[in-house]
Amino acid sequence: MGIFKRLKTMTMAEINRLLDGLEDPIAMLNEYSREMEQEITKGQSALARQIFVEKKQAALISETKSLVDKRARQAKLAIEQGDEAMAKLAVQEKLSKENQLQLYVDQLESIKGQTQILVEKLDQLKETYNQMQQKKILLTSRANVAQSMKQIQKATVSFQTDDIARGVIRAEEKILMMEAEVQAGNQSSTPLAKFDAAYESFISEEELNKEIEKLKNQL
Numbered sequence: 001m002g003i004f005k006r007l008k009t010m011t012m013a014e015i016n017r018l019l020d021g022l023e024d025p026i027a028m029l030n031e032y033s034r035e036m037e038q039e040i041t042k043g044q045s046a047l048a049r050q051i052f053v054e055k056k057q058a059a060l061i062s063e064t065k066s067l068v069d070k071r072a073r074q075a076k077l078a079i080e081q082g083d084e085a086m087a088k089l090a091v092q093e094k095l096s097k098e099n100q101l102q103l104y105v106d107q108l109e110s111i112k113g114q115t116q117i118l119v120e121k122l123d124q125l126k127e128t129y130n131q132m133q134q135k136k137i138l139l140t141s142r143a144n145v146a147q148s149m150k151q152i153q154k155a156t157v158s159f160q161t162d163d164i165a166r167g168v169i170r171a172e173e174k175i176l177m178m179e180a181e182v183q184a185g186n187q188s189s190t191p192l193a194k195f196d197a198a199y200e201s202f203i204s205e206e207e208l209n210k211e212i213e214k215l216k217n218q219l
Contacts, residue, residue: 025139025143026140026143026144029136029139029140032132033129033132033133033136036125036128036129036132037129039125040122040125040126040129043118043121043122043125044122046118047115047118047119047122050111050114050115050118051115053111054108054111054112054115057104057107057108057111058108060104061101061104061105061108064097064100064101064104065101067093067097068094068097068098068101071090071091071093071094071097072090072094074086074090075087075090075091075094078090
């Protein structure tokens with residue numbers, strides 16, 4: 001029964017450790033940083049494509065303007081040469097390209113608007129990322145301090161206070177036993193010492209009478 005209980009305790013401890021690892025605030029902050037870095041990379045790629053489209057559209061407008069100017073010169077030259085049919089063809093293509101040019105210009109304005117929106121969003125994303133990095137430094141420091149305090153508290157609580165208390169009691173009992181043994185030894189040796197002292201100071205009746213006779217003779 002004790003083995004199964006121990007296995008259950010170890011299993012629960014491992015599960016709690018894994019859950020704590022999943023909810024590690026430092027790991028969460030690092031993951032958020034990586035995700036935002038990926039979003040910034042995607043935004044920069046999108047902006048690069050947008051700028052490419054904008055430049056391509058501008059190049060198309062420039063090319064169309066050149067073609068409009070070319071057809072205008074051709075139409076003028078044809079009129080000067082009296083070639084009315086050629087002049088009509090040149091004017092017709094000139095007008096068609098002018099219509100296209102206006103469409104291209106309108107498209108470019110729309111593209112520029114999209115580019116501006118993308119730039120603003122990317123700037124906001126970078127600003128948010130920088131703010132998060134600063135906050136991450138602060139939160140990481142706070143988390144490290146809290147984790148250290150938590151470990152200290154766990155170490156303090158993990159002391160086997162009951163075992164220590166019982167150990168102190170056992171040590172105290174041993175000391176009391178040592179003191180009792182010393183006291184018992186003193187008590188057992190005292191009567192013998194007193195007997196020896198009494199024996200050494202004992203005066204016989206004969207010695208007492210001799211001393212009294214001696215004193216009488218002196219008188």
